[in-house]
Every structure is written in C-alpha cells, then in structure tokens.
Amino acid sequence: MNVSPQQFSFLCDFLKRRTGVMLDQTKAYLIEARLLPVMRQRNLADLATLADRLRTGRDTVLEQDVLNAMMTHETSFFRDKSPFETLKLLIPTLVKQRAVARHLVIWSAASSSGQEVYSLAMLLQEHFRDLLAGWKIRLIATDFSEPVLARARAGVYSELEISRGLSPELRAKYFTPLQGRWSIVQDCRRGVEFRQINLTGAWPAMPPCDIVFLRNVMIYFDVPTRAAILAKMHALVRSDGALFLGGAETMLGVTDTWQRVEGSGCSYYRPKPMPKR
Ligand SMILES: C[S@@+](CC[C@H](N)C(=O)[O-])C[C@H]1O[C@@H](n2cnc3c(N)ncnc32)[C@H](O)[C@@H]1O
Numbered sequence: 001m002n003v004s005p006q007q008f009s010f011l012c013d014f015l016k017r018r019t020g021v022m023l024d025q026t027k028a029y030l031i032e033a034r035l036l037p038v039m040r041q042r043n044l045a046d047l048a049t050l051a052d053r054l055r056t057g058r059d060t061v062l063e064q065d066v067l068n069a070m071m072t073h074e075t076s077f078f079r080d081k082s083p084f085e086t087l088k089l090l091i092p093t094l095v096k097q098r099a100v101a102r103h104l105v106i107w108s109a110a111s112s113s114g115q116e117v118y119s120l121a122m123l124l125q126e127h128f129r130d131l132l133a134g135w136k137i138r139l140i141a142t143d144f145s146e147p148v149l150a151r152a153r154a155g156v157y158s159e160l161e162i163s164r165g166l167s168p169e170l171r172a173k174y175f176t177p178l179q180g181r182w183s184i185v186q187d188c189r190r191g192v193e194f195r196q197i198n199l200t201g202a203w204p205a206m207p208p209c210d211i212v213f214l215r216n217v218m219i220y221f222d223v224p225t226r227a228a229i230l231a232k233m234h235a236l237v238r239s240d241g242a243l244f245l246g247g248a249e250t251m252l253g254v255t256d257t258w259q260r261v262e263g264s265g266c267s268y269y270r271p272k273p274m275p276k277r
Contacts, residue, residue: 003028007047011035014054015070018063019144020200021220023070034069038062068145072220075112077165078119079215083244086263087120087211088127090242094210095131097240102135105209107236109142109199110217114152114184115165117141120213121188122174138207142197153194155184199229209236216246226254234258234271242268 003011011031012023023030035050042062044050053059054066078084098104108117117139124132143149162171162182175182197203199217212233218226234257237243243258244266245251251258251269258269 003031003047007051010051010054011047011066011070014063015067018067019071019198020222020225021071022222031070035066038065038069041065064146068147071145073112073145073148074216075115076161077115077122077170079116079165080247080266082247082263082265083213083215083268084119084123086244086266086268087242088123089264090211090268091124091128092131094240095128098210103138104132104135104211105138105140105207106211107140107142107206107209107213109197109212109214111141111143111149111152111194111213112145113148113161114141114155114194115157115161116213116215117152117192118155118174118184118188119165120211121184121192122170125174125187126170137191139192140195140206141192142195144196144198146196149194149196155189157182157184200225203232206236208238210238210241212237212241212243214243214245215249218249219246223254230255230258234274237271239271239273242270244268 008025008028008031015021015023035047038044039047039050044053050062050066053062094104106120108120111117121139124137141149141152143152156178157175158181162175166175171182174185174188176185177183195204199214200221214229214233218229221229230251233243242261245268247266251260257272257274259272260267260269
C-alpha cells in the first residue's frame with residue numbers, strides 16, 4: 001500500500017485537528033502499517049476509500065478507529081525510573097503539608113494502557129502504605145483513546161509487558177497469573193479512576209492535583225498546543241505540587257509560568273504564582 005502525498009496530508013490534518021498529534025512526512029510508513037488492520041476489518045479496498053469515508057463525517061466509529069490506530073501508545077511500567085524515584089522523595093514532604101486534609105490527588109494524563117498509573121499505585125503501596133493509611137488517595141488515569149483505557153481498566157498484561165520495568169519481586173507481589181497473562185492485584189486497582197479526556201479539547205471538571213504525570217505526549221503537539229495545555233494545568237496543579245513531563249519534553253520556548261525543580265535524575269515543575277492584575 002502506498003500513501004500518496006494528498007492522502008498523507010489529509011490523514012495528518014484529520015489527526016491534528018482531532019487530537020493535536022502531529023506526524024511528519026517521515027512517518028508515512030506508520031500510517032500504512034497502522035491503518036492496514038482498520039481497512040482489512042472493514043473491507044476497505046485502499047486508503048482513498050478510507051479517506052472518502054472519513055470525509056463524509058458520518059462514520060464516527062471509523063473516525064475513532066483511525067485516530068486510535070494512528071497514535072503511539074508505547075508505555076511500560078516505571079518508565080524512565082527517575083520520575084518515580086523523585087516522587088518517592090517528594091511524597092514525605094507532601095504528606096506533612098497535607099497532614100490535616102489527608103487527601104492526595106495524582107493524575108496520570110495520557111496514561112495509555114495503564115502501566116503508568118499502576119506503577120504509581122505500586123509505589124504508594126510499596127513505600128507509603130503505613131504513612132498513607134486512612135488517607136483518601138485519588139489516582140486518576142486519562143487518555144484520548146478508549147481502547148487503551150479499556151486495557152488499563154482491565155489491568156491484565158502479557159508476559160512481554162510485565163517483563164518491561166518490573167522486578168521479579170514486584171511482579172510476584174502485585175500481579176496474579178490469569179490464563180497465561182498477569183492481572184494487577186485489587187490493592188493497586190482500588191481508588192484508580194479511568195476517564196476519557198482529550199487534552200486538546202474541553203476538559204471536564206478536575207480536582208486540584210498534587211501530582212501530575214504528563215509524559216511522552218506533549219512531544220507530539222506543536223508549541224501553541226503545548227502552551228494551551230500547560231496553561232490549563234497551571235490552574236490545576238497545587239502551588240506545592242509537581243508536574244512531571246517526559247524525558248525528551250521541556251517547557252523551554254513554550255511557557256515561563258512554571259518553576260523547574262531538580263529531582264533525583266530528572267526535573268519536575270511547580271506553577272509559579274500568577275502576577276496579580
Ligand atoms: C506514548 S503514550 C505515553 C504513555 C505514558 N504517559 C508514558 O509515558 O508511558 C502517549 C499517549 O497519549 C495519548 N494521547 C495522544 N493524544 C492525546 C490527546 N490529545 N489527549 C489525551 N491523550 C492523548 C495516546 O492515546 C497515548 O496513549
């Protein structure tokens with residue numbers, strides 16, 4: 001299957017308008033590989049037929065299938081390690097600061113199939129079970145893509161997925177075998193909420209957040225889109241909270257409304273106070 005420049009630009013424009021995700025010309029091979037299963041499933045002869053169907057604007061299921069297929073959902077448990085190490089050091093301070101409310105909100109935005117939010121749940125169980133006993137902990141996992149959210153809700157992973165980022169000890173402690181796969185234990189599912197949120201669309205009401213993981217998604221957006229998302233995050237992340245971006249992501253050249261703080265092998269961001277008008 002060959003993607004013509006016109007088809008490529010139509011599909012890229014469709015993806016950008018709906019999700020903010022940008023693909024460059026070097027990613028034409030991705031479109032071919034990712035859309036082939038969608039076309040096969042629907043018996044669509046070629047990309048031109050698929051594009052025509054999308055242009056009608058009437059097949060919303062096909063639209064979602066195409067968007068989900070074109071996005072990258074790559075993730076793993078404890079991805080990049082250092083944000084989790086940094087969070088481990090941050091939590092005792094946060095616990096002191098929230099000693100009266102005894103309430104923490106942690107948001108994994110663009111959580112993909114759940115490895116990130118369950119890593120956070122495991123970290124809390126593993127290191128802060130006693131310290132946080134009796135606390136209300138809200139772990140919120142959101143993504144644009146319903147199919148990956150469904151996988152996250154199920155919390156069942158293949159041998160390969162479980163082998164990426166998890167020590168044998170953590171696997172034995174937090175997963176149970178299930179028909180050749182691995183299911184996350186109830187202790188780590190409890191308190192996790194899954195919601196569909198398009199970061200580039202209108203957000204539903206969100207609670208003020210203590211910690212936000214917004215990792216490995218901004219890399220796909222242009223600068224104005226990143227700036228708009230960070231402005232909304234600014235209003236949500238508490239002044240003594242923390243926002244983590246991915247290892248290849250930065251606020252440089254995007255916004256100066258956040259304070260960069262050095263952590264353990266990575267940095268995180270705190271909202272600077274907004275000047276009074
Ligand atoms: C590469 S994964 C990153 C997963 C995880 N945060 C990590 O670092 O391992 C990017 C995720 O962003 C999601 N995504 C892309 N555009 C989005 C948007 N506009 N709103 C919400 N999620 C989006 C994709 O569906 C995908 O699951």
